[in-house]
Amino acid sequence: MSEAGRNPFSLRSALLLVLGGSALFVALLWMIGAGMTGGSTNDGGGHAGGKGLNGFAGFVELVESQGRQVTLSRSDSAAREAGLLVLTPPHQADAAEIARLVNRHRRIGPTLVVTQKWVATPIPASARPKDAKDGWVVLSGATGPNWPGFLDDVGVAVAPVRGGPYWRAQGFSGSLPAPAHVLSGSGRRLVPLVEGSNGEILAAYIYDGGHYSGLEARALERPDPTVKGQGLYPLVVVFEPDLIDNYGLAKQENARLALALVDATTDGEAMPVMFDLTLNGHARASNLLTLAFTPPFLAATLCLLLAALVIGWRAFVRFGPPRKATRAIAFGKSALVANTAGFMRRTRRLHLVTVPYADRIRTELTRALGLARQPTVEQAESAIDRALAARAPDDQPFSRIATRLRNAGSIHQAVTAARELHALERKLTR
Helix, strand or coil: CCHHHCCCCCHHHHHHHHHHHHHHHHHHHHHHHHCCCCCCCCCCCCCCCCCCCCCCHHHHHHHHCCCCCEEEECCHHHHHCCCEEEECCCCCCCHHHHHHHHHHHCCCCCEEEECCCEEEEECCHHHCCCCCCCCCEEEEEECCCCCCCCCCCCEEEEEECCCCCEEEECCEEEECCCCCEEEEEECCCEEEEEEECCCCEEEEEECCCCCCHHHHHHCCCCCCCCCCCCCCCCEEEECCHHHCCCCHHHCHHHHHHHHHHHHHHCCCCCCCEEEECHHHCCCCCCCHHHHHCCCCHHHHHHHHHHHHHHHHHHHHHHCCCCCCCCCCCCCCHHHHHHHHHHHHHHHCCCHHHHHHHHHHHHHHHHHHCCCCCCCCHHHHHHHHHHHHHHHCCCCCCHHHHHHHHHCCCCHHHHHHHHHHHHHHHHHHHC
């Protein structure tokens, strides 16, 4: 083989190219389905993706550092999965949507709701320091959330700090950053977990008649025994966000408190923790790719990928090197005869071969037997029949075989008659 016709790629190189390209394509589909192409969530908001003072990205990393499985959920599917669901709704969030997520999840796992206090705005470009990072904000005020329709029997108030921004919990205490206001809650069903310096309820769980051993161990007061409820999984509300947001986690005591709240809410179980982002405007609609990589459809996707791998491998090992190109019409009389026979077979015009062949045999026998030329075909064949009867009286007459050849209606009949004429020629001319 010449250098020009040699394959530039070896089998191993071709296999690596195909497998590598397929793996990258599947990874791209998975990234699209998982929402990794949806942009950053670090927009300065008070949610798990925010890295400003009012955000909770530090809380996410703190929980993850304890070995827990952490997920930032951009769909309401988190409310249907077992584990701790953390909600950080903005000030004007849809209360009905908050209630729907909480009520759905409390049947399968505990819920932690963090209220919003800070009115935060992105740093203006004109006043942006050189060392400022993406997501940093300016705190321009404090106000309580407005969620009518969700925990309407729980009051929320923003009050000036008096006597120092301190807090205490069961077993340890600490301080808040240096804000001018503190956000607290009030209500008959609240069981305090964290209190401020003046007795404000900064964090509490909702008592509904259930038994929550982890939270009861951290409670600062005993629940009201007259309160009745359904006894679902616990609902914990952190009214003062500076206890666990990025601003507050600058203090070690607040970090210890954040982990203690998670541990008490989960009753010490190492369950997954899901931070909801849908209430903060980062919801992502499900599509076919999302469903393809989500159970139970993930099993079908894996079967499809496995089938494609098997088919690809079978195709790879099935075929060898490419065949060298050959001429459409080969050289030589044999190829010419074969092509002519194939043409006659396709067109089914056998008389174009059988009649000339019978005439040629008749001419050859007339010359070989030294017979005089006859004016008609019938007379020439009769002369051959007489010569044949004198030599081999038991053989079929030449005229009968030649007629059968000329009238052959199939390839089998034509071949049989042609063979008989050829045998007759050899017998008479040898």
